[in-house]
Amino acid sequence: MTVTREELAAYADGELDAARGAEVAAAVAADPALKAQIDGHRALKAALGAHFAPILDTPLPERLTAPLQRREAEIIDFAAARNRRIARWSWIAAPALAAALALAVFMPRGGDGYASGGLAETLDTQLVAAQPADAPTRILLSFRDQAGSYCRAFAGEAQSGIACRDAEGWRLVTEGDGAAAQTGEYRMAGASAAEVLERAQAMAAGPALDAEQERAARTRDWR
Amino acid sequence: MLALLPRLRRFAAGLARDPADGDDLCQATVMRALDKRAQWLPGTRLDSWMMTMMRNIWIDEQRARIRRSETFVAEEAGMAVGAGGGQEEAVELSVIDRALRTLPDEQREAVLLVMVEGYSYKEAAEIVGCPVGTLNSRLVRGRDALMARLGEGV
Numbered sequence: 001m002t003v004t005r006e007e008l009a010a011y012a013d014g015e016l017d018a019a020r021g022a023e024v025a026a027a028v029a030a031d032p033a034l035k036a037q038i039d040g041h042r043a044l045k046a047a048l049g050a051h052f053a054p055i056l057d058t059p060l061p062e063r064l065t066a067p068l069q070r071r072e073a074e075i076i077d078f079a080a081a082r083n084r085r086i087a088r089w090s091w092i093a094a095p096a097l098a099a100a101l102a103l104a105v106f107m108p109r110g111g112d113g114y115a116s117g118g119l120a121e122t123l124d125t126q127l128v129a130a131q132p133a134d135a136p137t138r139i140l141l142s143f144r145d146q147a148g149s150y151c152r153a154f155a156g157e158a159q160s161g162i163a164c165r166d167a168e169g170w171r172l173v174t175e176g177d178g179a180a181a182q183t184g185e186y187r188m189a190g191a192s193a194a195e196v197l198e199r200a201q202a203m204a205a206g207p208a209l210d211a212e213q214e215r216a217a218r219t220r221d222w223r
Numbered sequence: 224m225l226a227l228l229p230r231l232r233r234f235a236a237g238l239a240r241d242p243a244d245g246d247d248l249c250q251a252t253v254m255r256a257l258d259k260r261a262q263w264l265p266g267t268r269l270d271s272w273m274m275t276m277m278r279n280i281w282i283d284e285q286r287a288r289i290r291r292s293e294t295f296v297a298e299e300a301g302m303a304v305g306a307g308g309g310q311e312e313a314v315e316l317s318v319i320d321r322a323l324r325t326l327p328d329e330q331r332e333a334v335l336l337v338m339v340e341g342y343s344y345k346e347a348a349e350i351v352g353c354p355v356g357t358l359n360s361r362l363v364r365g366r367d368a369l370m371a372r373l374g375e376g377v
Contacts, residue, residue: 006359009366011335015344015359040370045338047373052320052339055233055242063250065230065258068225 003027010035012041034207066213115163123152123163123170127218129211140197142214143204150222153200154176163205165222224256224295229338234274238281248284252277274340275350276334277315285328317345322372330365337362 003011003024010016011024028034097163117125122137133137137156151164151173163170200208209217231252236245239304239373256273260343323331329351337358348358 005363005367006356009363010344010359013344037370041366044366044370044373047319048334051317052233052237056229057237058232060228060232061246064228064246064253065225067250067253068228 003029003034005037008037009041012038012045040209065106077151113172114168114174117160119163120170123154123165124222125218127211127214129214141200141208142217143200143208144206145203146205148205150217151203155196162196162221163202224253224269224273227252227273230270231277234335235277235281235324236330236338236341238332240320243281246275248281251280251284255280258260268346271346271350274336275352278350282328290365318373322369325372326365326368327343329359330368333358333361334365338366 001023007016007020007024008028011021011028018022026037032042114120119137122135122139126135126137126139128139128141137154140153141157142150142152145164149161149164149166151160154160162173164173165171216220228249230248232245235249235252237243237246239245252273255276259276263269287373292328326334333347334352336342336350340347342350344355344358344362347362348355351358355362
């Protein structure tokens with residue numbers, strides 16, 4: 001029986017099937033030259049393994065780990081953000097809140113966390129002191145945050161929360177379901193007016209604006 | 224992917240023949256893998272996928288180097304006359320490093336994948352993109368060349 005060098009290597013690496021492996025094993029046992037080749041193959045394997053082993057124990061340079069850690073953090077953030085989105089929107093699907101769905105259609109929510117439509121207009125123009133008692137969305141108070149931006153806490157049928165003015169518009173900082181969503185059979189986790197005010201207090205750098213200050217801020221376009 | 228890094232580094236060091244070049248190669252592989260991670264099929268082996276990617280980057284890099292050296296070889300050869308550059312560095316290298324450097328890429332990668340990384344012939348053949356029989360014969364030729372250079376005392 002002849003054994004090729006390829007077969008011998010495959011045998012040494014445990015790659016032959018059982019039947020052929022047994023035949024090669026018999027040939028190796030009968031021929032010291034074949035045995036020497038097997039030994040040489042395994043010795044080389046051991047030497048190469050030992051030669052490269054230290055790399056596995058060397059601390060990884062930051063340039064290799066940093067991109068991965070950064071990316072993994074992004075992925076986790078993204079997953080968390082998606083979960084938040086699902087949680088925020090899930091109430092719409094609740095059949096008991098079908099009435100709230102109609103409100104949701106014109107709920108003035110920007111696509112990217114900014115107020116739009118009627119809410120943006122309300123935030124731009126409506127003053128606490130002058131707003132009608134039956135305004136669909138009431139401004140609870142206005143204040144400046146730690147960064148000096150104007151923020152306004154608001155509450156409405158469809159939505160309540162806090163929005164702060166930046167270069168792009170009214171960024172929604174805290175959002176909650178409106179009063180309509182909270183009177184249903186299922187009270188969804190959201191910011192009630194009391195919670196909004198509590199949050200506003202935590203964000204504010206000083207007392208709420210009085211009527212005069214609020215009017216002046218509106219004149220400056222809340223900037 | 225982070226857990227695979229030490230092994231990727233090891234393969235890169237062997238492939239690029241030098242640990243520093245190996246880390247460059249490893250970094251390029253990580254960046255490409257992040258870019259293309261949507262193409263990885265869950266349930267398949269991430270390590271094989273990345274080794275394949277690394278090998279392809281290395282081959283591309285080699286081709287680019289050859290093109291560069293064809294352009295600049297005359298100038299560099301002129302400057303290197305009598306300089307004996309790189310000799311001291313060569314002395315620092317172990318016998319195994321030097322022996323590995325002399326192998327053609329296709330034999331070196333076969334030896335590294337099977338004898339260092341411990342892949343089966345089939346897995347190694349898939350990474351390299353050749354039939355198992357071809358991988359087997361490259362491995363044997365590379366192994367024989369290494370043993371001839373290293374002598375009996377391995």
